[in-house]
Amino acid sequence: MFLQQLVNGLIIGGIYAMIAVGYTMIYGVIQLINFAHGEIYMLGAFFAVTFISFLGLPFFAAFLLSMICCAICGMFLDVLAYRPLRESPRLAALITAIGMSIFLQNLAMIIWGSRQKPFPHGSVPAYFGQIAVTFGGVNLSWFHIFIFSFTLVMMLGLHLTIKKTRWGKAMRAVAQNQTMAALVGINVNRVITYTFALAGALGGAAGILVGAYYNSLYPTMGYVAGVKAFAAAVLGGIGSVPGAMVGGVILGVAEALGAGYLSSLYRDGISYAVMIIVIILIPAGLFGKLIKETKKSM
Amino acid sequence: MTPILEISGLSKNFGGLKALQNISFRINPDEIIGLIGPNGAGKTTLFNCVAGVEKPSLGKVTFTKDGQATSIGGRKPETVTLLGIARTFQNIRLFDNLTVLDNVKIGRHCRYKSSIFGAVTRSRSQQAEEKAIAETAEEFLAFVGLKGRGGEIASSMPYGDQRRLEIARALATEPRLLMLDEPAAGMNPMESRELMDLIERIRKKGVAILLIEHDMKVVMGVCDRVVVINHGEWLTEGKPKDVQNDPKVIEAYLGSGAANAA
């Protein structure tokens, strides 16, 4: 029982981590809580289902195409909504982010309807449901293993991208100091937009995985997941990518164990409570540096 | 005479960076002290340490008012203001969306105490307070030469007037020590002359002044003594004339490429 909960927690936590890195990367480069990130996650799931049912694509092809579409959505979000507000007070950008979130959620409701939808019958590979490994009374399906390895590969790839590539260095430079980054010849706006694309692709992938895992998608699914992932990002220390990964996993496990042993009614409440407590007691999170926004210009 | 402000052994580190090292000097109650040094010497950091915005890593800052000495290193900025130290900012910080008069009224804030109940009921004491706040605020405006301009929006005033408004707001907190961070920056020669006159008049009110300034005409014109810091260290201090001809000072400035001191 305990082990099963732990495994469930790890799986869900990995998915939270994938969404959380999106929040954290975007916060890192433009100090904005991108409330609409949860909606990109939701769109990921809906795009995948649409590609499967209307284009007849196989699962993995739809998965990939949907990730690409989410990356494009992320870029559009930045260029249309946030870029015009770069010089505005943060409150304006934050309100825009909330507005976009609500807008996208309702747009999805108009396009796909407000009811829960399953993945089209037979679209998810059949072997996903089969048990792959059993140890200590815990059953792991192939889907568990796929989710686990996929998130692992994505996180590792992201880590290497940020640490090793030219683009990753540019992104870190922008996160440090936009003016200086621009002075040394980095196209700051392009870096920011690409960050949105990367965050979007990862968020979209997480949406497809969750949609397929629970076999249910609905337009408001991004709302709760988004808040939880944000809580994970805060727990890890906002702005820190490894922090978001660790935060996601911790939160997933805490939630699974909490729901199993304390009260399943407050399953969502655990994330909110963790978030509030962390913010009050250790606002810098586990890995982050405390951001002193008001003292920047002194 | 007991100095109004005594800084002894003040150091401030930001991580590995030593912004200030072992700085000591004192300001007497009726003095105008210039604090000069090349860019990045740590002048504003020193201001922030005194004003409570930064916490000193080492050393003591002692403020003496009416014979009562208070150690203020690491105190909160609002407490420091309440004790009697006011400041202006290098890049003017006004309340942009408020009127000129309201800006000064906010400076009066710390000398009064009515709050929510007074505000809603407009009790007699609250009304008397509001009247006093408005009247004194007008006086401070007149003092800096902005009489009758109270109704304008702060951010729509010309630059030089904004500087003066910021000084009026600082004076409105009734300080014994006023710290001015580059007040002459961006002013034309006539405005700087008016500023020097204003600084003299502030001193006559019994307010000591610590002045960061790059405009050497202003420094030479008003300061009784000048403290020079370089790379976060105390370099020398003395009469403006002596400091100006001190080879160490000339080297510090020329070495860093700022020629206007020579």
Next chain:
Amino acid sequence: MGRLRIQQLSRGGKIRIGLLILVLILPLFPFISDYALHIAILIFMYMILALGLNIVPGFNGLLDLGYVGFYGIGAYTSGLLTIHFGLSYWLIIPIAFLNGALWGVLLGAPTLRLTGDYFAIVTFGFSELVVLFLTNEIWLTRGPLGLPGIAPPSIDLSWLGGPKWEFAGEVPYYYLAILMVLVTVFVMYRIQDSRLGRAWFAIRDDEIAAVSCGINLLHYKVIAFAISAAFGAVAGSFFARWVTFLSPDMFKFWESFLVLCMIVLGGMGNIWGVMVGAVVLVSLSEILREILPLLGLPVEVRFLVFGLIMVIMMRFRPAGLMPIPAVAAKMKAGQVKRKPAVATAGSKK
């Protein structure tokens, strides 16, 4: 206090008095249906909510995403006190006010020292926890079943040997709501024009300069948050006794968003603007509620329009339809083009 003389009033003042008289005699017109009165009461209630919320983003420049939490606390407190103890509404109003303020202090004191973004997200988490609590603590709130049968307010003069008169129909609520709006506006105006209000505006415009003027940021932010919460709770207490039924669904994030949208649209920080925002958005919401089903869309979709309004306002007119006077003056002089002026806390100066 000076006596009011009509000829001394400015043009704006005359318009406002005229509007008030019109609003006061509105129920006398035969063509005003109960439905119209219902919408009017809804508008008044949202005015109180919007004026209360306005204190935090409009006066202090902080984003509060959990306002509906206080509204919900006020509503359920009012409902439960009525059902279990039969408390008079006139007693419940001050209780709701103090209760809201208490929760505001409890949440605000530890969190208002945080930077604006963190504060926003904490308030959001708080209001979600309130909804979870209302949904799950069935022994107290009956959970998703809702809380029915809350008695309407009454004016009881039996202790004076007079009659006892219970509210029925929309008309008494209409006048009660107007009275509450007037009191709220009165309080807001008085605060706006006081030492407390100036401290808030100073914090909104520049926190560092505010501190240098001797203003204790945390102290004033907590006061702001508590008063804002108190008005939210008072609006909730009215809502409970008016609709006489409560359910946790009524206090979801959407409501916070709608109220925030009102003040963004009307003009953050401007009392009249905020009230106009309430009128426009409640009306728009009702119109959309009629139109959307005709288009075969669920009524929730009206939030698509609200979301779009937020985005467009921030992009093209961030100070709202009725900006605060300083910004309006600057806009007239052409000094502000797109640069939002209100709520510059933590701005990149």
